[in-house]
Amino acid sequence: MKTTRLIIVAVGGQGNLLASKVLGEAALIEGVEVRMSEIHGMAQRGGVVESAIVFGNATSSIISDGEADILLGFEPAETLRAIGRCSADTKVVTNTATLPPFTVGIGKGAYPEVEEIKRVLKEKTAGLVAIDAMALAKEAGSPMSVNIVLLGALIQTNALGFSKESVIEAIRRRTKPAFLDMNLKAFELGFEAAANSVV
Amino acid sequence: MHKLLKDSPGEKIMLLGNEAIARGAVEAGVAFATTYPGTPSSEISLNLFQMSKESDLYFEYSTNEKVALEVAAAAANSGLRTFCMMKHVGLNVAADPLMTLSYVGVTAGMVILTADDPAMFSSQNEQDNRYYAKFGGFPMLEPSSVAEAKEMIKEAFELSESLKQPVILRTTTRINHSNAFVAFGEMKERKTRGRFEKDPMRCVTVPAVSRGLHVKLLERLDSATGLAEKSDFNFVQGDGPLGIIANGVSFHYAEDAVKDLGIEDKTRILRLGFTNPMPAGLIKDFLKDCEKVLVVEEGEPFMEEAVKAFAQEAGITIPIQGKSADLFSRLYEYDPAMVREKIAAFFGFDYTPVNKIDTSDIPEIANRPPNLCSGCSHRATFYAVQKAAEGMDIICPNDIGCYTLGFMPPLSTGDFVICMGSSVSSSCGFGRATDQKVVSFIGDSTFFHSGITGLVNAVFNKHNFTLVILENGITAMTGHQPHPGVDMEQMGMPGYGRVDIEQLVRALGVEHVSVIKPFKVKKSMETIREALAFDGVSVIISKEPCILWAKSMKLKKVRPFEVTDKCTDHKECINGIACPSFYIEAGRVKIDANTCVGCALCAQICPDNAIRPLKQ
Ligand code: SF4
Ligand code: SF4
Numbered sequence: 001m002k003t004t005r006l007i008i009v010a011v012g013g014q015g016n017l018l019a020s021k022v023l024g025e026a027a028l029i030e031g032v033e034v035r036m037s038e039i040h041g042m043a044q045r046g047g048v049v050e051s052a053i054v055f056g057n058a059t060s061s062i063i064s065d066g067e068a069d070i071l072l073g074f075e076p077a078e079t080l081r082a083i084g085r086c087s088a089d090t091k092v093v094t095n096t097a098t099l100p101p102f103t104v105g106i107g108k109g110a111y112p113e114v115e116e117i118k119r120v121l122k123e124k125t126a127g128l129v130a131i132d133a134m135a136l137a138k139e140a141g142s143p144m145s146v147n148i149v150l151l152g153a154l155i156q157t158n159a160l161g162f163s164k165e166s167v168i169e170a171i172r173r174r175t176k177p178a179f180l181d182m183n184l185k186a187f188e189l190g191f192e193a194a195a196n197s198v199v
Numbered sequence: 200m201h202k203l204l205k206d207s208p209g210e211k212i213m214l215l216g217n218e219a220i221a222r223g224a225v226e227a228g229v230a231f232a233t234t235y236p237g238t239p240s241s242e243i244s245l246n247l248f249q250m251s252k253e254s255d256l257y258f259e260y261s262t263n264e265k266v267a268l269e270v271a272a273a274a275a276n277s278g279l280r281t282f283c284m285m286k287h288v289g290l291n292v293a294a295d296p297l298m299t300l301s302y303v304g305v306t307a308g309m310v311i312l313t314a315d316d317p318a319m320f321s322s323q324n325e326q327d328n329r330y331y332a333k334f335g336g337f338p339m340l341e342p343s344s345v346a347e348a349k350e351m352i353k354e355a356f357e358l359s360e361s362l363k364q365p366v367i368l369r370t371t372t373r374i375n376h377s378n379a380f381v382a383f384g385e386m387k388e389r390k391t392r393g394r395f396e397k398d399p400m401r402c403v404t405v406p407a408v409s410r411g412l413h414v415k416l417l418e419r420l421d422s423a424t425g426l427a428e429k430s431d432f433n434f435v436q437g438d439g440p441l442g443i444i445a446n447g448v449s450f451h452y453a454e455d456a457v458k459d460l461g462i463e464d465k466t467r468i469l470r471l472g473f474t475n476p477m478p479a480g481l482i483k484d485f486l487k488d489c490e491k492v493l494v495v496e497e498g499e500p501f502m503e504e505a506v507k508a509f510a511q512e513a514g515i516t517i518p519i520q521g522k523s524a525d526l527f528s529r530l531y532e533y534d535p536a537m538v539r540e541k542i543a544a545f546f547g548f549d550y551t552p553v554n555k556i557d558t559s560d561i562p563e564i565a566n567r568p569p570n571l572c573s574g575c576s577h578r579a580t581f582y583a584v585q586k587a588a589e590g591m592d593i594i595c596p597n598d599i600g601c602y603t604l605g606f607m608p609p610l611s612t613g614d615f616v617i618c619m620g621s622s623v624s625s626s627c628g629f630g631r632a633t634d635q636k637v638v639s640f641i642g643d644s645t646f647f648h649s650g651i652t653g654l655v656n657a658v659f660n661k662h663n664f665t666l667v668i669l670e671n672g673i674t675a676m677t678g679h680q681p682h683p684g685v686d687m688e689q690m691g692m693p694g695y696g697r698v699d700i701e702q703l704v705r706a707l708g709v710e711h712v713s714v715i716k717p718f719k720v721k722k723s724m725e726t727i728r729e730a731l732a733f734d735g736v737s738v739i740i741s742k743e744p745c746i747l748w749a750k751s752m753k754l755k756k757v758r759p760f761e762v763t764d765k766c767t768d769h770k771e772c773i774n775g776i777a778c779p780s781f782y783i784e785a786g787r788v789k790i791d792a793n794t795c796v797g798c799a800l801c802a803q804i805c806p807d808n809a810i811r812p813l814k815q
Pocket of ligand 1: 575601602747
């Protein structure tokens with residue numbers, strides 16, 4: 001199978017690692033080989049969490065600069081920061097709801113305009129899907145489901161070639177029963193939103 | 200039941216490298232395990248700890264790595280399969296017993312795991328611990344993948360038992376923190392009761408004994424070389440005149456590169472997984488069939504130097520290279536593209552790197568540095584100390600833990616950090632060598648780890664400094680592991696003792712001991728001033744639970760604060776304490792009610808009295 005490389009970037013606490021695990025489970029269901037690597041040094045203290053997921057028959061588990069096929073960003077500024085992992089052929093899916101770093105909150109650093117972020121991402125890559133995953137997560141029942149909303153958007157792009165059913169089954173297996181309905185709704189909302197938001 | 204205890208051979212599940220290693224140890228029948236937590240090794244111990252609560256596996260968090268290794272050495276010499284794990288710098292702490300344990304050996308399988316951290320994702324250096332294996336005379340195995348790590352630890356136990364010598368299993372962060380599907384294997388039965396057979400001529404390392412033991416160690420290493428020559432962990436893949444020798448994760452980068460470059464029919468790769476002692480015969484055989492050899496290994500030229508020496512012995516004069524200015528670096532970790540590029544360059548293949556995106560015109564994005572959590576008590580302590588010491592010329596040696604982050608402005612508390620426990624001992628030096636006032640910081644877990652010995656030194660040698668022990672009731676940095684000062688009853692885990700830090704410090708003979716509650720800012724400052732004025736060693740114990748921990752244990756009710764319109768906009772709160780819950784909107788200071796935990800530090804320092812509990 002062709003190798004597909006996915007980078008996920010998020011801020012600590014956004015549920016990036018769970019999203020990776022769901023995709024890993026979906027890969028198992030689809031019979032696709034998968035390897036994942038995560039860097040979360042000081043994430044719980046507000047840092048950036050990055051996972052690299054390699055689907056298919058490569059044997060490495062990390063992704064070099066310029067070699068991601070897909071970039072999934074949970075926070076727009078972090079998506080932009082990770083643009084070095086992309087090439088002109090990379091597809092990008094990003095949340096547009098911002099979580100400004102503390103440095104910005106206190107006026108010591110700039111946070112780019114979201115429209116500007118979208119413009120740059122669109123111009124330099126092979127396609128951008130940008131949705132307000134936070135609003136959809138709240139609609140689904142909790143801001144905590146941002147990660148699953150974004151998975152829905154990712155699956156809509158079909159960049160992984162996974163069926164929607166496999167991912168739903170993976171969500172069933174990997175999320176707590178108490179949150180299952182909410183997560184399924186979150187997934188649907190993300191899936192639908194992405195269909196209409198290719199910019 | 201813990202997912203790693205399931206006796207279901209053949210079941211395939213997604214595991215983190217560290218979980219796979221823990222599972223491998225359990226499949227190998229490990230009965231006794233010790234550690235001091237340290238990233239990237241922490242999840243191995245976390246899982247074993249959890250499993251020990253549901254089975255007859257013995258697990259302990261020891262006070263430091265040296266203690267952990269010594270405890271483990273005894274168990275492994277009583278006939279129990281024993282596992283001792285730590286991060287790379289932890290092995291430095293354990294180096295003293297390590298170097299003699301290789302002489303003494305073991306009577307049951309013992310594996311010592313070192314989790315190295317190339318690129319320093321969460322460490323103070325990137326030392327290559329393969330040298331410890333060579334230095335101490337330990338057989339060493341190095342996995343290339345998560346699944347292999349699980350299998351390798353089982354082999355490591357067997358190997359250790361057959362050689363009667365502990366085996367080092369060396370991983371790197373990219374193994375520890377990668378996820379992959381792993382198939383469960385059979386569970387070997389655990390032997391949990393052992394017996395120590397007295398053998399002073401092996402176990403009591405007086406000089407006359409050790410002289411004989413060193414001879415035996417070299418004999419064991421000879422046998423180990425024989426095993427390395429035949430080990431399935433050392434294999435050749437592919438065929439062709441271009442040779443690559445690789446270990447660990449680098450092997451997979453090399454394997455992918457050869458495929459990507461389409462040079463499979465020209466290349467042979469020797470993957471070394473049993474890397475100490477190095478299999479000289481196997482390597483010489485490999486070299487004989489090559490025109491040119493590239494050694495791909497992160498870190499130091501450990502294999503490269505050995506390979507060159509073997510080539511010399513065998514009279515082989517082909518080019519052999521690895522580290523050099525235009526090839527591989529001794530710095531940081533490798534990645535697939537970089538390995539591909541170097542392989543292409545070294546063997547003279549065309550290679551067009553991917554068209555990277557031009558990032559020169561990307562708008563500026565503020566950094567996202569890690570920060571002490573909202574409501575972290577360390578922030579309050581640092582603030583109180585800085586205020587109490589205002590106008591004084593102070594040096595603040597700090598230590599390894601969350602509180603290391605105190606070095607960042609505006610708290611700027613942390614002038615010297617080299618290793619765990621160093622704050623206390625370096626304070627002895629700074630206090631003696633300068634006329635400055637020394638105020639140092641250490642966490643409770645770190646104090647038990649290796650701060651105590653520095654403090655004993657300070658008392659005995661009559662040094663002069665103030666030590667602040669940040670007692671937050673848990674090992675916070677590595678993910679909330681217990682330590683000897685933790686109230687385990689409160690965590691619902693009976694069967695543990697507890698060491699009270701205040702009593703301990705007093706018993707060491709510290710004359711000036713005080714306790715503060717750091718969120719009582721004014722009172723804390725008064726107490727700190729008294730301690731600073733004391734001539735000699737003074738200790739301040741700053742007591743307040745880690746808020747992240749307290750929240751997860753539901754020990755704390757969270758009540759956010761808000762900035763009212765009494766605020767006159769001088770931003771003293773932001774500039775003084777930099778709590779991440781603050782933000783500025785339309786020029787006004789605000790508090791994010793979603794993250795504020797209501798520690799009330801800011802409320803106390805606001806000169807306008809403008810910060811109040813949010814009305815709900
Ligand atoms: S984890 Fe605990 S000790 Fe560490 S920064 Fe957060 S609140 Fe402070
Ligand atoms: S009360 Fe103030 S200092 Fe404490 S967490 Fe809230 S905003 Fe931060």
